[in-house]
Amino acid sequence: MSQIILLDSTPVGLITNPKTNPLAVECQEWFNRLFQRGFDVILPEIVDYEIRRELLRANKINGLRKLDQLKAAIIYLPLTTEIMLKAAELWSEARKRGKPTADNKGLDGDVILAAQAIILENIKNNVIVATSNPKHLSELCNAKKWQEI
Secondary structure, three states, rough: EEEEEEEEEHHHHOOOOOOOOOHHHHHHHHHHHHOOOEEEEEEHHHHHHHHHHHHHHOOOOOHHHHHHHHHHHHHEEEOOOHHHHHHHHHHHHHOOOOOOOOOOOOHHHHHHHHHHHHHHOOOOOEEEEOOHHHHHOOOOOEEEHHOOO
């Protein structure tokens, strides 16, 4: 059974931040230790999209370069029809329970990320989503603050 870390947008933003600030350095060191601890680390396509769109909007070339380097260095998990069908199911169930993770008209990247985690877990993996705010995600899948992993 593989031990998998799916990176959410805040850790990816910190890992790929070209500026050295204490939180970014802490996250980058944490990220490097994951491999030493035997984790498979995955960049989900939905997270790449969330980070990339803002870097493009702000014309942050160095950030884009770092994101591309990360994408090439670790496992990249593209979206599939199976994942999007599962995300639609999760979106619907969350609203029926009265616990939506985003505005009704929003794309809701959290349910897409959770769907990716669930699909991976269904094929005999131990999956943790590394995030900065596990509140919404932990309703759907195994999610923890990246500092707690």
